[in-house]
Amino acid sequence: xxxxxxxxxxxxxxxxxxxxxxxxxxxxxxxxxxxxxxxxxxxxxxxxxxxxxxxxxxxxxxxxxxxxxxxxxxxxxxxxxxxxxxxxxxxxxxxxxxxxxxxxxxxxxxxxxxxxxxxxxxxxxxxxxxxxxxxxxxxxxxxxxxxxxxxxxxxxxxxxxxxxxxxxxxxxxxxxxxxxxxxxxxxxxxxxxxxxxxxxxxxxxxxxxxxxxxxxxxxxxxxxxxxxxxxxxxxxxxxxxxxxxxxxxxxxxxxxxxxxxxxxxxxxxxxxxxxxxxxxxxxxxxxxxxxxxxxxxxxxxxxxxxxxxxxxxxxxxxxxxxxxxxxxxxxxxxxxxxxxxxxxxxxxxxxxxxxxxxxxxxxxxxxxxxxxxxxxxxxxxxxxxxxxxxxxxxxxxxxxxxxxxxxxxxxxxxxxxxxxxxxxxxxxxxxxxxxxxxxxxxxxxxxxxxxxxxxxxxxxxxxxxxxxxxxxxxxxxxxxxxxxxxxxxxxxxxxxxxxxxxxxxxxxxxxxxxxxxxxxxxxxxxxxxxxxxxxxxxxxxxxxxxxxxxxxxxxxxxxxxxxxxxxxxxxxxxxx
Numbered sequence: 307x308x309x310x311x312x313x314x315x316x317x318x319x320x321x322x323x324x325x326x327x328x329x330x331x332x333x334x335x336x337x338x339x340x341x342x343x344x345x346x347x348x349x350x351x352x353x354x355x356x357x358x359x360x361x362x363x364x365x366x367x368x369x370x371x372x373x374x375x376x377x378x379x380x381x382x383x384x385x386x387x388x389x390x391x392x393x394x395x396x397x398x399x400x401x402x403x404x405x406x407x408x409x410x411x412x413x414x415x416x417x418x419x420x421x422x423x424x425x426x427x428x429x430x431x432x433x434x435x436x437x438x439x440x441x442x443x444x445x446x447x448x449x450x451x452x453x454x455x456x457x458x459x460x461x462x463x464x465x466x467x468x469x470x471x472x473x474x475x476x477x478x479x480x481x482x483x484x485x486x487x488x489x490x491x492x493x494x495x496x497x498x499x500x501x502x503x504x505x506x507x508x509x510x511x512x513x514x515x516x517x518x519x520x521x522x523x524x525x526x527x528x529x530x531x532x533x534x535x536x537x538x539x540x541x542x543x544x545x546x547x548x549x550x551x552x553x554x555x556x557x558x559x560x561x562x563x564x565x566x567x568x569x570x571x572x573x574x575x576x577x578x579x580x581x582x583x584x585x586x587x588x589x590x591x592x593x594x595x596x597x598x599x600x601x602x603x604x605x606x607x608x609x610x611x612x613x614x615x616x617x618x619x620x621x622x623x624x625x626x627x628x629x630x631x632x633x634x635x636x637x638x639x640x641x642x643x644x645x646x647x648x649x650x651x652x653x654x655x656x657x658x659x660x661x662x663x664x665x666x667x668x669x670x671x672x673x674x675x676x677x678x679x680x681x682x683x684x685x686x687x688x689x690x691x692x693x694x695x696x697x698x699x700x701x702x703x704x705x706x707x708x709x710x711x712x713x714x715x716x717x718x719x720x721x722x723x724x725x726x727x728x729x730x731x732x733x734x735x736x737x738x739x740x741x742x743x744x745x746x747x748x749x750x751x752x753x754x755x756x757x758x759x760x761x762x763x764x765x766x767x768x769x770x771x772x773x774x775x776x777x778x779x780x781x782x783x784x785x786x787x788x789x790x791x792x793x794x795x796x797x798x799x800x801x802x803x804x805x806x807x808x809x810x811x812x813x814x815x816x817x818x819x820x821x822x823x824x825x826x827x828x829x830x831x832x833x834x835x836x837x838x839x840x841x842x843x844x845x846x847x848x849x850x851x852x853x854x855x856x857x858x859x860x861x862x863x864x865x866x867x868x869x870x871x872x873x874x875x876x877x878x879x880x881x882x
Contacts, residue, residue: 344731429541483528654703769803
């Protein structure tokens, strides 16, 4: 019989307490509270006319389908979303082709510029176009009247219209289509295009009959994302549609919480929007799940670069116009308004002023509280969501425990919940004597965690695919628990992805408006809500100052994250 010596006994791996199952139970309960509980109360209230003790009724749904204003709001929202999707596709597809498959000058700088527009909150972009194209005070119309000597009521463009709303939203949703199509073009093998050229096909023929059919799934998927973004957006329609005299469904739901509040009808109105969102997401997933082409064999060749030739000036002009409309002009309008007295003032040394900055930073009492709440919630949400996403992704991708895949389902489910719907659900779930969270910062933290969890989880889940499980198995063999292995071995290898996910969630949190507009009070104001409130009073100078602060904070986080050296010099930023 073998006898272990004291040295051998000391060297034998000692298994610690495995907290996998308690962690699984805690995460399941937490995700259930974040996702299932609000949706339960949303459905519950949709069948009630009053509080929880009210009797069952279909009256809310009856009013929903018989009220012409509700039906009109849904019809306008759907029409607006479809128009945004089509316009975004028409803008993004040729631009993606020019950047990915031609010799367009400066194309390596265009992708970062388009990507930078993701950081711009759409509601801030809508305000920028108020400055540019409002019928009375818009810079374009001021110049137009000055050039042609027209009366004060004349205007060239009017952003307060259905077409103006479609244009403004498309300017800040086309990057979704651009990114998907450009990435698809990068992956398209050049063999078929070369074969078309060998057989005598001209460049446009090859593009129409070979290239476009192969990237069509990406085009359709990107268009669906743009449609979804437009359909569920609150900020831009509230800023541009309400002055024009019409509602979309998100602004109509918000109006149902004005005096006298109608929470039951708001809940019923939110249910079809939730179902439409789920339908669009399933369609988008089905389209991306299809293969537009199949590569057989080894290398398929580098992407084929088309020589623009005499069309190069036209292509350059097209790209400059798009970048001007979506980035340069809105940013210039915001900066100009922040440093001049009024929107119509010319930009020169005589009109330059810091009056708006002094008002926002030192005189406006709500600024300090809003900034503190915004950045505190951004930090807390990014930290908690990244930690939850890290553990959930580990349990799901490694299939560590039976049923772990359901955690992934719960973590991704909020992507199907529009912000305004989540705001309604959280208000109904927590604005009651049992929880009494309405009016506190905690209900906002719950909202942000729910909204940003899918993004954090998807990033961490993708990162886990690049870490071989044998490294973790070695730790398990040596006696470490699953969570210990995750902390000591896997997490350091994923440091880059963890930082990227944290930054992504932080930026998404500080620009959120759709859910928070229903959940904030005087003591829990955020910068995004302050901007919306100031827009109603017409203080565009103060709005632009706050917008610049948000943009600087967002770009600073992204810049610092891209400069953080980890793992022997590797950085968070995208590789060239």
